[in-house]
Amino acid sequence: MVYHFEFGALIPYIPVILHGVLITVELTLFGTVLGIIVSILCAWARSGGPLWLRVPVGTYVELIRNTPFIIQLFFIFFGLPSVGVHLNAIDASILAMVINLGAYGTEIVRAGITATPRGQREAGASLGLSGPQIFRHIVLVPALSRIWPALSGQVVIVMLGSAVCSQISVQELTYAASFIQSRSFRAFEAYFVVTALYLILALLLRQILRLGGKRIFPGGKAR
Amino acid sequence: MPLISLTNLHKSYGQNEVLKGISLDIEPGEVIALIGKSGSGKSTLLRCINGLESFQEGSILVAGTSVMDSPNQLRLLRQKIGMIFQQFNLFPHLTVGRNVMLAPTVVKKTRQGEAEALAREMLDRVGLEQKFDAYPGQLSGGQQQRVAIARALAMQPLALLCDEITSALDPELVNEVLAVVRDLARQGMTLVMVTHEMRFAREVCHRLVFMHQGRLHESGPPEQVFNAPTTAELQQFLGMQ
Ligand SMILES: Nc1ncnc2c1ncn2[C@@H]1O[C@H](COP(=O)(O)OP(=O)(O)OP(=O)(O)O)[C@@H](O)[C@H]1O
Ligand SMILES: [Mg+2]
Numbered sequence: 001m002v003y004h005f006e007f008g009a010l011i012p013y014i015p016v017i018l019h020g021v022l023i024t025v026e027l028t029l030f031g032t033v034l035g036i037i038v039s040i041l042c043a044w045a046r047s048g049g050p051l052w053l054r055v056p057v058g059t060y061v062e063l064i065r066n067t068p069f070i071i072q073l074f075f076i077f078f079g080l081p082s083v084g085v086h087l088n089a090i091d092a093s094i095l096a097m098v099i100n101l102g103a104y105g106t107e108i109v110r111a112g113i114t115a116t117p118r119g120q121r122e123a124g125a126s127l128g129l130s131g132p133q134i135f136r137h138i139v140l141v142p143a144l145s146r147i148w149p150a151l152s153g154q155v156v157i158v159m160l161g162s163a164v165c166s167q168i169s170v171q172e173l174t175y176a177a178s179f180i181q182s183r184s185f186r187a188f189e190a191y192f193v194v195t196a197l198y199l200i201l202a203l204l205l206r207q208i209l210r211l212g213g214k215r216i217f218p219g220g221k222a223r
Numbered sequence: 224m225p226l227i228s229l230t231n232l233h234k235s236y237g238q239n240e241v242l243k244g245i246s247l248d249i250e251p252g253e254v255i256a257l258i259g260k261s262g263s264g265k266s267t268l269l270r271c272i273n274g275l276e277s278f279q280e281g282s283i284l285v286a287g288t289s290v291m292d293s294p295n296q297l298r299l300l301r302q303k304i305g306m307i308f309q310q311f312n313l314f315p316h317l318t319v320g321r322n323v324m325l326a327p328t329v330v331k332k333t334r335q336g337e338a339e340a341l342a343r344e345m346l347d348r349v350g351l352e353q354k355f356d357a358y359p360g361q362l363s364g365g366q367q368q369r370v371a372i373a374r375a376l377a378m379q380p381l382a383l384l385c386d387e388i389t390s391a392l393d394p395e396l397v398n399e400v401l402a403v404v405r406d407l408a409r410q411g412m413t414l415v416m417v418t419h420e421m422r423f424a425r426e427v428c429h430r431l432v433f434m435h436q437g438r439l440h441e442s443g444p445p446e447q448v449f450n451a452p453t454t455a456e457l458q459q460f461l462g463m464q
Contacts, residue, residue, distance in 0.1 A: 123312035123371075126273055127326035127378060128302035130294075137329055141316040217316060218358065 007189050013180045020176030021197060027090070027172060028159040028205070031097030035158065036151070038098060039105025040140070046106060047113045048135055057106070064103030070164050072096050077168045093165040101158045108150045112143035145217035152209035156202050163198075173197060226251045226286060226382055226413055227272060227304075233280035234267055241267050242278065243437040251381070254414045256424035259434035260460060265417040268434070269384045272415070273304045286381060302330060305375030305383045309391050311367040313359035313374070319346065320355040323374045330378070338377075345373040349403050365396030369403055382413035389420060421464050425449055433457050 010017070042061065045053040064072065076099075077092040087095065116139050124134040144151070166175035177194040181187040225248035234242035241264045249255060257265045270276040272283060274290045274297045283290040288300050314322050323342035327333040333341065346352045349369035359367055368388055375383060385404070389397040401423050408414055408427045418424050424431060425445040432442040435456045441448065452458045 117310075117312075119308055119310050119312040120314065122275055123306075123308065123314070125275065126301055126304075126306035127374070128298050128330040129326065130298060133329050137325060138314055142314075145316065 003188065005189065006186065007193070009184050009186045010180065010189055010193060013176075013184070013190075016176045016179060017173075017193065017197070019171060020173035020194075021201070023090070023170060023172040023175075024159070024162055024201065027093055027097060027162045027165065027170070028155075028201075030094045031101055031158055031162070032155050034094070034098040035101030035105055035155075038102030039109045039151070040144075042102060042106040043109035043113055044135060047110050048131065061103045061106050064100055065107075069096070069100055069161050070167060072100060073164060073168065089165070089168045089170045092168065093162065093170050096165075097158055097162060100161070101154060104154050104157075105151060108147050108154060109143065111150075112145075112147035113139060115146055116143060141217065145213070148209075148213040148217065152206060152213070155209060156205055159205055160198060160202060173201075224287070225249055226253075227415070228284040229268075229272070229281070230283075231281040232268075232271065232278055232283065234264075234271060234276065234278040241437050242271070244281070245437075245439055246281075247432065247439060249382070249413065249415060251413055252411045253430065254408045254412075254428045255416070255430050255432060256428040257415065257417045257432050257434060258419075258421075258424065258460070259440075263434040264437045265434055266386050269306070269386050269415065269417060272384060273301050273306055275306075298330075302326075302378050303381045305378060305380035307368070307371050307375055307383060307385045307388045309387045311359075311364070311371045311391070313367055313370055315359055317358075318355065319351065319357050319359065319362070319370050322359065322370060323377045326374070326378050341377055342373070345376045346370070348376065348406075349373045350399075363396060364392045365399045368392065368400045372400075372403055372407075382415065383407065385414065385416035385418070387417050387419065389418070419464075421449075421461075433460065435460075 042057045045057045046061070049057075073093065073096040076087065076096050077089065080087065120138055120142070121134055124138045129137065162172060163174040165172055166178065169175065173194055177190045180190040184190070227249040229245050229247045232242050232245040233240065245268060257268065259265055267276060271278050272285070272290070277291070285300050286303055288296055290297065290300060314325065317325065320339065320342050323345055324338040327338045327341060328335065343352055343355060346355060349372050351366060351369055351373065354362060354366065354370070359370065362370065372383075388404075389400050392400065397420070401420065404414065404416070405427055428445055430442060431445055431448040433440045433448065433456075441452065441454050441457045448457070449461065452461055
């Protein structure tokens with residue numbers, strides 16, 4: 001039997017696909033921005049923060065890094081309502097992505113902080129800066145610039161991982177694909193197009209992060 | 224009253240006693256060179272003075288304040304004492320101007336405009352006002368070290384501690400940095416420098432302090448130290464130079 005490709009069959013579903021792209025972008029945008037903020041705060045707590053913060057933050061990081069993303073998502077969406085926390089599917093997805101990126105990002109950012117040459121902190125201290133001032137004005141930006149490529153990679157992983165959110169009926173790109181194929185029975189075409197869109201999104205995201213890095217971190221690469 | 228006063232300072236790293244009872248008074252405006260073999264404790268001594276290293280015994284007073292009082296006291300004290308490092312330690316993500324402005328704005332809460340004027344003035348003093356918007360990575364080693372000096376000066380310190388500040392430089396860049404230090408000495412800045420530039424030390428310093436195995440072994444004005452060293456260790460050290 002010969003399968004006849006017919007991409008034209010997807011035309012009526014273009015709005016569905018575009019909506020999927022939009023939701024995936026939305027999840028990624030919020031997940032990334034908030035996730036990076038969580039990463040920075042937790043990395044600070046783990047490397048220079050007070051002792052009472054280090055253990056809970058360490059536990060969070062290990063818990064998330066050693067369990068599947070889909071379980072984290074289900075826990076938030078299906079588990080939390082039992083204790084009175086009701087989130088809609090999009091908010092639950094964003095929260096899961098933030099928590100997930102935050103955990104991996106913490107370790108990445110921490111590596112950048114640890115690599116700060118001792119002389120940088122000493123120069124700050126000898127000018128009279130306090131510990132938090134040194135972190136904020138001297139350590140943080142070069143640390144981020146050091147690990148920006150690794151962090152960008154993690155952001156892309158999280159963006160691709162958002163496909164899982166279709167499992168709780170978030171109408172993102174993967175949801176669009178399965179919706180289309182169930183209506184039109186054009187599975188090959190639907191998944192082909194969606195795969196291509198993910199690829200384009202991922203490449204775009206990498207490019208944006210690369211250019212963004214150049215803007216945020218002028219002065220060349222910190223060592 | 225001495226500006227910096229060390230009394231019977233003892234410092235160990237674990238079992239290794241690095242400073243074995245150092246007493247030294249430094250007057251305002253005095254220019255002192257610390258000389259001695261590698262490992263004799265020169266850097267450790269400088270680092271103790273502004274609290275980058277802790278110590279076990281003895282006391283350090285800077286303008287009447289004890290180095291070990293409290294973190295807040297220590298920060299106040301560090302504002303009064305600048306430190307220049309062998310490796311410059313400029314902040315790579317900030318422009319030259321921002322490097323110099325950082326401590327005045329963050330620590331002293333100086334307003335932006337005022338801090339910028341101050342930074343330009345200090346950079347002018349080291350001959351680098353035109354590099355205000357450059358990044359450290361775009362400068363030569365000698366220029367970076369001069370920016371580091373301007374950065375320390377912007378806090379208007381009472382004294383500068385210099386730890387082998389020309390040792391990481393290519394030979395042809397040493398003089399531009401030494402010229403800046405020479406100017407500072409002439410203008411009356413209190414300077415404590417660890418240096419291997421014997422000719423420079425002889426020319427600029429009021430007093431040379433020879434350290435040997437964690438002790439102040441011999442000290443005096445340059446002519447005396449160079450022309451009439453009394454101890455065998457100093458004679459041997461000078462013979463090696
Ligand atoms: N962080 C440290 N931990 C342990 N030992 C140290 C540390 N820093 C210095 N020492 C030891 O203390 C001693 C004195 O070191 P210091 O750096 O003060 O010598 P120095 O006179 O400055 O030598 P150099 O001319 O090589 O710079 C050395 O034996 C060194 O090994
Ligand atoms: Mg040294």
